[in-house]
Amino acid sequence: MSADEDTLAPRDFESLRSLIIDRRSVLPRRLAQVAKYALDHPDEVAFGTAASIAGAADVQPSTLVRFAHQLGYDGFSDLQKVFQERLRGRNSSYEERMEALKTAKEDEKGEAALVRGFLAAAQRSLEDFSSLVDPALLSRAVNILAGADTIYLLARRRSYPLVAHMAYAFGKLRVKNNLIASPNGIDPEIAAMAGRNDAALAISFSPYAADSISQARAMSDAGVPVVAITDSAFSPLADCATEWLEVAESDYAGFRSLSASMALCMALPVAIAEARLQKQR
Amino acid sequence: MSADEDTLAPRDFESLRSLIIDRRSVLPRRLAQVAKYALDHPDEVAFGTAASIAGAADVQPSTLVRFAHQLGYDGFSDLQKVFQERLRGRNSSYEERMEALKTAKEDEKGEAALVRGFLAAAQRSLEDFSSLVDPALLSRAVNILAGADTIYLLARRRSYPLVAHMAYAFGKLRVKNNLIASPNGIDPEIAAMAGRNDAALAISFSPYAADSISQARAMSDAGVPVVAITDSAFSPLADCATEWLEVAESDYAGFRSLSASMALCMALPVAIAEARLQKQR
DNA sequence: TCCATTGTGGAATATTTATTTCATTTGTGC
DNA sequence: GCACAAATGAAATAAATATTCCACAATGGA
Numbered sequence: 001m002s003a004d005e006d007t008l009a010p011r012d013f014e015s016l017r018s019l020i021i022d023r024r025s026v027l028p029r030r031l032a033q034v035a036k037y038a039l040d041h042p043d044e045v046a047f048g049t050a051a052s053i054a055g056a057a058d059v060q061p062s063t064l065v066r067f068a069h070q071l072g073y074d075g076f077s078d079l080q081k082v083f084q085e086r087l088r089g090r091n092s093s094y095e096e097r098m099e100a101l102k103t104a105k106e107d108e109k110g111e112a113a114l115v116r117g118f119l120a121a122a123q124r125s126l127e128d129f130s131s132l133v134d135p136a137l138l139s140r141a142v143n144i145l146a147g148a149d150t151i152y153l154l155a156r157r158r159s160y161p162l163v164a165h166m167a168y169a170f171g172k173l174r175v176k177n178n179l180i181a182s183p184n185g186i187d188p189e190i191a192a193m194a195g196r197n198d199a200a201l202a203i204s205f206s207p208y209a210a211d212s213i214s215q216a217r218a219m220s221d222a223g224v225p226v227v228a229i230t231d232s233a234f235s236p237l238a239d240c241a242t243e244w245l246e247v248a249e250s251d252y253a254g255f256r257s258l259s260a261s262m263a264l265c266m267a268l269p270v271a272i273a274e275a276r277l278q279k280q281r
Numbered sequence: 282m283s284a285d286e287d288t289l290a291p292r293d294f295e296s297l298r299s300l301i302i303d304r305r306s307v308l309p310r311r312l313a314q315v316a317k318y319a320l321d322h323p324d325e326v327a328f329g330t331a332a333s334i335a336g337a338a339d340v341q342p343s344t345l346v347r348f349a350h351q352l353g354y355d356g357f358s359d360l361q362k363v364f365q366e367r368l369r370g371r372n373s374s375y376e377e378r379m380e381a382l383k384t385a386k387e388d389e390k391g392e393a394a395l396v397r398g399f400l401a402a403a404q405r406s407l408e409d410f411s412s413l414v415d416p417a418l419l420s421r422a423v424n425i426l427a428g429a430d431t432i433y434l435l436a437r438r439r440s441y442p443l444v445a446h447m448a449y450a451f452g453k454l455r456v457k458n459n460l461i462a463s464p465n466g467i468d469p470e471i472a473a474m475a476g477r478n479d480a481a482l483a484i485s486f487s488p489y490a491a492d493s494i495s496q497a498r499a500m501s502d503a504g505v506p507v508v509a510i511t512d513s514a515f516s517p518l519a520d521c522a523t524e525w526l527e528v529a530e531s532d533y534a535g536f537r538s539l540s541a542s543m544a545l546c547m548a549l550p551v552a553i554a555e556a557r558l559q560k561q562r
Numbered sequence: 563t564c565c566a567t568t569g570t571g572g573a574a575t576a577t578t579t580a581t582t583t584c585a586t587t588t589g590t591g592c
Numbered sequence: 593g594c595a596c597a598a599a600t601g602a603a604a605t606a607a608a609t610a611t612t613c614c615a616c617a618a619t620g621g622a
Binding site for chain 1: 415
């Protein structure tokens, strides 16, 4: 057990990569062979078994374990995790940051820790969502809404702040809209005013508010195009929507973030207003 | 062994996804639960073990195997391979992806670029704000609000979604609150109901909504403690507030982000509810 | 209400997979 | 070319993981 093995063992792929490149020249033949194979076929290392990788790299499984030990890992499985993280949506630099925040938690007083927790959840939501943005889908959704005479905004409870902002943004951009959130109980009647030339934007996340769903379905049945923002392919909203956009938010202390959905809800009005301008020409 | 199981078993993720969406409605409870988990957390399914995935989805490992069989696979491992294939070749280290996002702006079509722009602005806001969090100040602000009988929430226009969320969160946490945003023009009268035992939380960013400011000042003059969230030391809100918290948001396409303020507005109710619990003891 | 069918949890089992061990080979300084 | 250390291959072992099995519960039809 040389001193090396205690100090090393990077947890993120980029550091590991540099380490391997550094070390390769001083490694024995078989280990160098593994080093080369690992950097040339990182996907294989991430998904393969010790035996399959060893076969492909033309070494013995035990050589893989030795290689991992040499680099300071507990074993091959430990090393493999780094290769897996690389392919994961949230990779280790993210994990590290979360760790940093978590440890900061203990130092700080309760309130600041809480704020950081929510900031971290928000950040995570943004990152996760940014990899899910589908330009074609987005384009279809914007098209539907840009073609509408009046846009009906439908959301309750946790999602309500999102449409509240949209109503504000649409107002500034002079886009006709109708926020279905009246405190006087005539929501269904307002929803019934929507026709084929209008469109609805419905937002709901699990646990889905029952009347959001039923009103969205009613509008959809009435031939109103419905664009939905929701959190799963199995959301009842996804069912009845003409197009639906997926946003999966992280949560903290029992409250889900709104940052990704909010960013989307800020972009939509601008995109819609722009699409309308282009149609006028 | 029904005929189904021979004919099916897609080898690529997209087909599998459609198949699962199709089938889910006719699946038994636990299998549907697995279906949802699998589509909501595909990375976990790709890298996890039967036990870890089963744990996360809150089912038994055997249920995973049944699920795979139901879909026509040999077993869970066979199904898992499809989830792994999805990630192969997608070698996105975190840095690479962030770079891609920033440069992709120019390549991508309008709508997706717009969404990315707002996501980036949100991210910047979060980062900027996280370095400004002042535990002591936060603690004083929470104290004021935790000591109040009723919390009056005051915000207009762009800031309204923030207090809309807070009203929701306070509701869930059973904290008495009063959202000053009535559509019937009696806001000043509602504000006048606040007394020394209450407190106000006012939010306003430049350009400051005139009546937010005047109502905040009125309450402050009446001896109501006021906690403010605003964007500058020179904000008129900072003037009349007992304590004020600074949040500077980035903007994109003429609309300022709300992500940092929103994170703060999610943390505050939780912090306040916790502080109240501790006071009771 | 009963029966038959289908679904479910949990433990037992089988299988796969990683790791360790050790005999053998290879390389290196003298 | 000899002795010594380091490296290697192959097989044995240990650990983990998936799968099967069975008793029991829930469900739906007669």
